[in-house]
Amino acid sequence: MKLPQAYASLSEQQAAEHIRAAKAALGPDLVILTHHYQRDSIVAFGDFVGDSLELSRRAAQVRDARYIVFCGVDFMAETAAMLCGPKQVVLIPDRTAMCPMAAMATRQQAVLAWDALTALWGDDLVPVTYQNSYADLKAFCGEHGGAVCTSANAQKVLQWAFSQRGRVIFFPDEHLGRNSALALGVPASQIRVWDPDAPDPQALRDARMIVWKGFCHVHTRFTTADVDAIRARYPDAKIVVHPECTAEVVARSDAAASTSGIVRYVRDLPAGATVAIGTEIHLVERLAAQNPDKTVVPLARSQCGAMYRITPQALAYTLDELTQGRFVNRVRVPKTIQKWANKALERMLALA
Ligand code: SF4
Incomplete structure (x- = not known):
């Protein structure tokens, strides 16, 4: 939804006044979750500030609040919508706050990779997806005995995955997958990349850890x-x-x-x-x-443009509308996807 001009033209200070007033009006009905990568003028209004694991946990815990406004990127708000209670409403101030890395592995591509790799190894394979992925890919992992992980628990989840079966396919971040496997002692020679644009299953025959060819441009910018x-x-x-x-x-x-x-x-x-x-x-x-x-x-200046889409003006509009009982950018996940995605998330939360 396009931000109305009356809000787009607010100064930061004017937007802050709207936010303060709306927060006071909504009281305990409202919880604002903010990610560490948000700008200070957003973090200042967060009831909780954290990384994606901490915010996932919060979303699962804040059962008294009717509304959760998520100041982060789209896949995080989706996760909050899956972990919160059935009557709670999750909103994101700007729908275009979309993580480019999450879009690098679609469920459809994952199915193709899965079919090719299980043709090689049978069911000796566990899918693990980084939290930075969309709900349907999380659901794919849940359906196939796998789990979600975050950067805070990737090694723990991988250890669990290797205790289940001999091989792991890791979506969508090549680097988190490789770094976590190396830290667990998996030899570099057994870590191979799956490129969805040029799949070559035979070249992966000896691999134990298959990492998807996805990346975060914010973090791969460091050299x-x-x-x-x-x-x-x-x-x-x-x-x-x-x-x-x-x-x-x-x-x-x-x-x-x-x-x-x-x-x-x-x-x-x-x-x-x-x-x-x-x-x-x-x-x-x-x-x-x-x-x-x-x-x-x-180490060098690197900014996440997706996180930066959340502005005080957009937050002010979301909250003002909420005081009128109107939902801006409500985040919902279809029940069929939610069922299996939650399975993968629950496996992670149980390990964490
Ligand atoms: S920092 Fe990277 S992984 Fe995180 S939201 Fe931004 S682009 Fe996505």
């Missing part, structure tokens, strides 16, 4: 040259990166951690430390502001 430049400029700096970065960048850094893991990593460094962070710029800048006793710098 080993960025790491070297930070080491030259700040020889004592620690470098921590998100596991959606390439394996080369992860290997050259001091640590790889999920979004919430990065928050803890910075918090736990001693005063006076210097840390360079390879993740979305809004989180890096917030961590710099929250840790004034440390030097916190970006």
Whole structure:
């Protein structure tokens, strides 16, 4: 839905006044969930701020609120809509906040890959999808004995998957899949890429871990040259990166951690430390502001355009309409998809 001009032309301060007033009017009926990559003027109004695992858990817990407004990207709001109660309403302030990586693996493509690989190995294969995927792909994993994971629990979910069967196919992020498998000791030679545009099942015959050829442009933007430049400029700096970065960048850094893991990593460094962070710029800048006793710098500037679609003006409109009983950009998932996607999500939440 296009934002009405009366809202599009609001200043940030005017939008904030609308948001405050609507929040006061809606009271406990409303919960606003905000992702760490949102801009500060959105995070300021979040009842909970977290990464996708933390927000999934929250969505499953906040049963008293009638309305959940999700300030993040589309697949996260879908997950909230699947985990919340049947009478709760989930809204996203801008429908165009769509994660490009989630669109890199469709259910249809997954079915083709599955058919080709099970023709090779029979049922000795478990599908695992990163939370950054659409509900129908999650449902595919649920239907075939698989699970969802987030960057915070990818290794744990993979361990579980390998305890079920001999091989894993991991959607849609090649890099999170590879980094997590390497961390578990899977040899690099047994990790192979499935390219949906040029599938070659025979070339994967010896693979144990099949990673989908998808990526996050925000995190693959960081290079080993960025790491070297930070080491030259700040020889004592620690470098921590998100596991959606390439394996080369992860290997050259001091640590790889999920979004919430990065928050803890910075918090736990001693005063006076210097840390360079390879993740979305809004989180890096917030961590710099929250840790004034440390030097916190970006490994390089990298912004998620999808997250940035959520503006204070759009949030103000969503909430004002809600006070009038009208739902803007309601997020719903068909029941048939929800049933199996929830199965995959429940397997993850049980492990976490
Ligand atoms: S940071 Fe990357 S994976 Fe996360 S929402 Fe943005 S594009 Fe998608």
